[in-house]
Amino acid sequence: MSDWNPRCVVVGAGTVGASCAWHLKRRGAQVTLIDSELPGMSTSYGNAGCISPSHVIPFSYPGVGWKVPGWLFDPLGPLKIRWQDLPRLVPWLWRFWRSGTAAGVMRAARAQKALMDRVVTDFDQVLSAIGASDMRRAMGVIVVYDRREHFEAERWQFELLEQLDFEWEYLSPAELRIMVPALDVGTGMAIYLPDWQHVLSPAGVTARIAEACFGAGGEWLQDRVRSVRATEQGVTVGTEGGRELRAEYLVIAAGVWSNALARQLDYTVPVNPKRGYHSMIAQPGVELDYPIESGSRRFVMTPMAEGLRLAGTAEFAALDAPPDYRRARVLREHAQRYLPGIRFEGVTEWMGQRPMTPDSIPIISGSPGHRNVFYAFGHGHYGLTQGPTTGDIITRLVFGEEPGLDLSPYRFDRFHKS
Numbered sequence: 001m002s003d004w005n006p007r008c009v010v011v012g013a014g015t016v017g018a019s020c021a022w023h024l025k026r027r028g029a030q031v032t033l034i035d036s037e038l039p040g041m042s043t044s045y046g047n048a049g050c051i052s053p054s055h056v057i058p059f060s061y062p063g064v065g066w067k068v069p070g071w072l073f074d075p076l077g078p079l080k081i082r083w084q085d086l087p088r089l090v091p092w093l094w095r096f097w098r099s100g101t102a103a104g105v106m107r108a109a110r111a112q113k114a115l116m117d118r119v120v121t122d123f124d125q126v127l128s129a130i131g132a133s134d135m136r137r138a139m140g141v142i143v144v145y146d147r148r149e150h151f152e153a154e155r156w157q158f159e160l161l162e163q164l165d166f167e168w169e170y171l172s173p174a175e176l177r178i179m180v181p182a183l184d185v186g187t188g189m190a191i192y193l194p195d196w197q198h199v200l201s202p203a204g205v206t207a208r209i210a211e212a213c214f215g216a217g218g219e220w221l222q223d224r225v226r227s228v229r230a231t232e233q234g235v236t237v238g239t240e241g242g243r244e245l246r247a248e249y250l251v252i253a254a255g256v257w258s259n260a261l262a263r264q265l266d267y268t269v270p271v272n273p274k275r276g277y278h279s280m281i282a283q284p285g286v287e288l289d290y291p292i293e294s295g296s297r298r299f300v301m302t303p304m305a306e307g308l309r310l311a312g313t314a315e316f317a318a319l320d321a322p323p324d325y326r327r328a329r330v331l332r333e334h335a336q337r338y339l340p341g342i343r344f345e346g347v348t349e350w351m352g353q354r355p356m357t358p359d360s361i362p363i364i365s366g367s368p369g370h371r372n373v374f375y376a377f378g379h380g381h382y383g384l385t386q387g388p389t390t391g392d393i394i395t396r397l398v399f400g401e402e403p404g405l406d407l408s409p410y411r412f413d414r415f416h417k418s
């Protein structure tokens with residue numbers, strides 16, 4: 001801890017904001033964490049719970065444009081664009097498509113790898129410091145494909161992972177039967193990636209990180225931030241509840257809602273909601289030790305403290321559009337395909353909005369216009385995985401220290417320049 005105790009306000013108590021608040025507090029800052037919801041109750045509540053270091057390949061890659069018509073016409077396919085929201089999405093999709101060159105894929109994969117190389121160690125550090133290591137399992141992940149052709153279509157991704165030094169291996173049917181007796185992949189196949197971990201409750205882990213910050217003296221405020229201002233003298237945060245907070249530093253970690261605040265300080269960036277759904281099965285009647293990802297059907301089955309979570313799918317819709325829970329139901333049909341013995345007792349459904357940048361790289365950055373404002377959002381599919389690492393980097397930036405990696409790929413202003 002240093003002798004310097006700057007006053008910091010962090011907006012957003014998802015995994016990313018809670019991790020920023022925890023790291024800042026640990027270094028000795030005076031921290032106020034603000035959220036209109038309780039910690040971990042928004043997007044960070046219902047994700048698949050996977051710490052997935054090898055997920056470095058961006059979602060836009062050569063040829064992806066040909067898939068857009070399918071996304072529009074198949075209402076329950078793994079990726080869906082709602083017709084009525086298409087006009088609003090076009091600028092984002094344009095950037096998405098443009099970033100998907102061979103060079104763009106390599107650039108994004110290297111930027112993600114620089115973060116992902118640290119995520120397991122950084123997660124370990126937080127969980128052990130707060131006494132919550134028992135909320136995480138280090139089992140790896142099994143990726144299944146319904147047909148060999150599905151894997152062959154993605155083989156380039158595994159070859160790229162190899163180039164980037166990630167380990168993966170084929171599983172024989174016999175190995176698969178021993179590892180997951182309840183699983184049936186039919187004529188399909190399976191791959192194992194040993195470096196993945198999973199948490200038993202993403203919301204629980206996030207709440208524990210936030211509570212550890214409060215336990216060390218951090219302040220909690222449940223309120224909605226309406227206004228943010230920054231001058232050379234400091235930052236001012238106004239809330240719907242009528243509070244006005246003054247501080248030396250402000251961290252915006254408000255997930256998919258961050259643009260509403262960034263607009264008041266700098267300008268908006270292309271971060272769009274990419275919705276996902278889950279079905280949580282309290283009594284599934286089958287036991288899994290490993291998370292299982294379907295490469296064919298684009299969802300994950302993760303064993304958690306409160307049952308089996310089926311999470312995934314992607315849907316582009318306006319931020320305030322109503323959820324389409326048919327997508328959560330489809331996940332149950334998919335799960336039945338792999339787990340013939342599954343029962344659906346005690347089912348709950350959920351929708352969350354991933355904050356998605358077109359290049360799949362998060363924003364971890366100082367503000368272009370204000371030396372005392374920092375941005376930590378846009379983590380898309382990997383906000384749980386990268387939360388603790390982001391918290392560490394933001395804290396180093398606030399304390400004027402070397403972050404330990406080149407931060408140019410994660411800059412807030414990278415979209416402004418292109």
Ligand SMILES: Cc1cc2nc3c(=O)[nH]c(=O)nc-3n(C[C@H](O)[C@H](O)[C@H](O)COP(=O)(O)OP(=O)(O)OC[C@H]3O[C@@H](n4cnc5c(N)ncnc54)[C@H](O)[C@@H]3O)c2cc1C
Pocket residue numbers: 011012013014015016017034035036037040041042043044045046047048049050051052223224225226253254255256257258275276277278311312313351352353354355376377378379380381382383384385386
């Ligand atoms: C189906 C699904 C599966 C996923 N699986 C995984 C996975 O396995 N692994 C992984 O790493 N990631 C996964 N993700 C992605 C992950 O959930 C997100 O990247 C992550 O939750 C984003 O965290 P965050 O802290 O940025 O945002 P959030 O958790 O959304 O937190 C932002 C907070 O800011 C608050 N806020 C916003 N505006 C204001 C305001 N004006 N005033 C006050 N508070 C405000 C919100 O209330 C919210 O609590 C998945 C996502 C989905 C949808």
